[in-house]
Amino acid sequence: MNDSRKNFHLEINELENEMLKMGSIVGESIRNSIKALVDKDIALANQVIADDDIIDDYELSLEEKCTKLIALQQPVAIDLRKIIVISKLATDLERIGDNASNIAYKVKKIDQEKLIKEMNSLPKMTDLVVNRLRESLEAFVDMDLKKAKKVAKSDEDVDVFDEQIVAELLTIMKTDCDKIEQGVSLMFISRFLERIADHSTNICERTIYMKTGKMKY
Amino acid sequence: MSDNKMEVKNLDFYYDDFQALNKINIPLKSNKVTALIGPSGCGKSTFLRTLNRMNDLIEGTRVEGEILFDEKNIYDPDVDVVALRKRVGMVFQQPNPFPKSIFDNVAYGPRIHGLKDKGKLAEIVEKSLQGAALFSEVKDRLDDSALGLSGGQQQRLCIARALAVRPEVLLMDEPASALDPVATAKIEDLIAELKKDYTIVIVTHSMQQAARVSDNTGFFLMGDLVEFDKTDKIFENPTDQRTEDYITGRFG
Numbered sequence: 514m515n516d517s518r519k520n521f522h523l524e525i526n527e528l529e530n531e532m533l534k535m536g537s538i539v540g541e542s543i544r545n546s547i548k549a550l551v552d553k554d555i556a557l558a559n560q561v562i563a564d565d566d567i568i569d570d571y572e573l574s575l576e577e578k579c580t581k582l583i584a585l586q587q588p589v590a591i592d593l594r595k596i597i598v599i600s601k602l603a604t605d606l607e608r609i610g611d612n613a614s615n616i617a618y619k620v621k622k623i624d625q626e627k628l629i630k631e632m633n634s635l636p637k638m639t640d641l642v643v644n645r646l647r648e649s650l651e652a653f654v655d656m657d658l659k660k661a662k663k664v665a666k667s668d669e670d671v672d673v674f675d676e677q678i679v680a681e682l683l684t685i686m687k688t689d690c691d692k693i694e695q696g697v698s699l700m701f702i703s704r705f706l707e708r709i710a711d712h713s714t715n716i717c718e719r720t721i722y723m724k725t726g727k728m729k730y
Numbered sequence: 731m732s733d734n735k736m737e738v739k740n741l742d743f744y745y746d747d748f749q750a751l752n753k754i755n756i757p758l759k760s761n762k763v764t765a766l767i768g769p770s771g772c773g774k775s776t777f778l779r780t781l782n783r784m785n786d787l788i789e790g791t792r793v794e795g796e797i798l799f800d801e802k803n804i805y806d807p808d809v810d811v812v813a814l815r816k817r818v819g820m821v822f823q824q825p826n827p828f829p830k831s832i833f834d835n836v837a838y839g840p841r842i843h844g845l846k847d848k849g850k851l852a853e854i855v856e857k858s859l860q861g862a863a864l865f866s867e868v869k870d871r872l873d874d875s876a877l878g879l880s881g882g883q884q885q886r887l888c889i890a891r892a893l894a895v896r897p898e899v900l901l902m903d904e905p906a907s908a909l910d911p912v913a914t915a916k917i918e919d920l921i922a923e924l925k926k927d928y929t930i931v932i933v934t935h936s937m938q939q940a941a942r943v944s945d946n947t948g949f950f951l952m953g954d955l956v957e958f959d960k961t962d963k964i965f966e967n968p969t970d971q972r973t974e975d976y977i978t979g980r981f982g
Contacts, residue, residue, distance in 0.1 A: 515980075515981065516979065516980050517979045517980075517981065518978070518979030518980070521979070522979075522980070587938050588978070589937065589941070589965045589966070589977045589978060590965060590966065590967065590968055590973075590974050590977055590978050591974060591978060592978045593965075593966065594966070594967070725967070726966055726967025727967075
């Protein structure tokens with residue numbers, strides 16, 4: 514194909530690559546935040562909090578570049594939709610970074626206390642959440658409508674985890690008041706993971722828009 | 731009654747043996763701006779000129795199909811072509827004022843259609859210049875030569891000249907391509923005003939201009955109308971891959 518706007522299209526590719534790097538850092542932050550909880554690794558929790566600044570910088574950089582391309586290149590059709598979607602995805606990824614950082618703050622609060630409950634389900638939930646994020650970004654890169662729809666609809670699995678964890682924690686907290694404080698922190702952590710999954714759903718929905726031009730599917 | 735001012739049905743157009751347009755079907759809605767885009771040689775200007783039979787002036791051309799104007803085929807043998815061109819005015823790429831005064835340029839059309847009353851002529855000239863958003867700039871020098879006007883003013887004068895014979899449809903063949911951005915913006919604003927009273931068809935090489943000024947857009951490629959739709963649909967999410975390739979520049 515003869516591409517008469519080759520440089521412009523290369524710039525869009527660079528934008529996409531930068532967004533994927535941001536996605537990879539964000540995914541790592543989610544994993545590290547839960548690893549810090551399980552291993553009681555406060556240094557790792559601090560690392561997650563520090564990495565949030567890097568994630569914020571990525572978001573600003575991507576938004577600036579998107580605005581510049583719109584102003585200078587007057588993109589239309591798929592080019593326009595892709596740039597708009599990358600700008601939106603940057604916001605979703607930044608919010609995910611905030612949630613990972615919030616988990617890290619809760620981990621620091623719990624510190625070296627013994628966990629009130631074996632937390633097997635949180636790492637499992639984390640695997641699910643990080644995989645959904647990876648799959649949603651893959652769907653974006655491959656413009657894979659089928660995958661985007663599938664991932665968008667798999668949000669319920671994460672919700673089930675969250676509901677189970679909250680129910681178990683409530684049972685423990687009802688029987689022992691001393692466990693309420695940590696119980697609330699763990700409930701927040703579960704809720705932060707659930708919110709991360711919601712942002713992955715957003716990524717899928719925006720990918721569907723990018724591919725079809727339709728806001729609803 | 732249909733809201734189509736003109737309706738093009740199965741239009742084929744030939745320059746001798748060369749078929750320049752293939753089975754074109756376009757509804758031109760009343761009081762809307764229709765933009766025609768496409769690469770050079772795609773047939774969009776040829777198509778524009780079929781709408782007031784300007785191509786009749788070129789030897790060896792032939793038309794098949796029909797163009798209904800208020801439900802009457804303009805290619806029927808009983809159509810008076812001069813009367814048709816009075817109803818379907820045209821503005822060209824290069825401003826082409828006559829080497830006459832500003833007043834006489836605008837009064838030219840009504841005069842050759844037989845109007846002699848000076849009061850009425852003055853009224854038409856003022857109204858037409860106002861319609862073309864030029865009156866306030868030239869009202870004190872109507873007797874000056876039109877050739878002393880700037881390019882943008884000359885183009886608006888040509889629009890005023892087209893309006894003076896009270897057309898119903900206005901054809902514009904790249905009306906702003908020879909103008910600077912300020913003059914271009916004035917023409918684009920003017921198009922938005924004019925569509926209240928006229929049906930407008932504009933050929934433009936500037937896709938941004940098509941996006942800004944038009945309600946509907948048609949994309950031509952090698953004599954075919956590839957896609958015709960609302961302008962926002964064409965530029966946000968076109969249906970045909972060839973349209974997308976062209977408007978995003980992935981097409982040589």
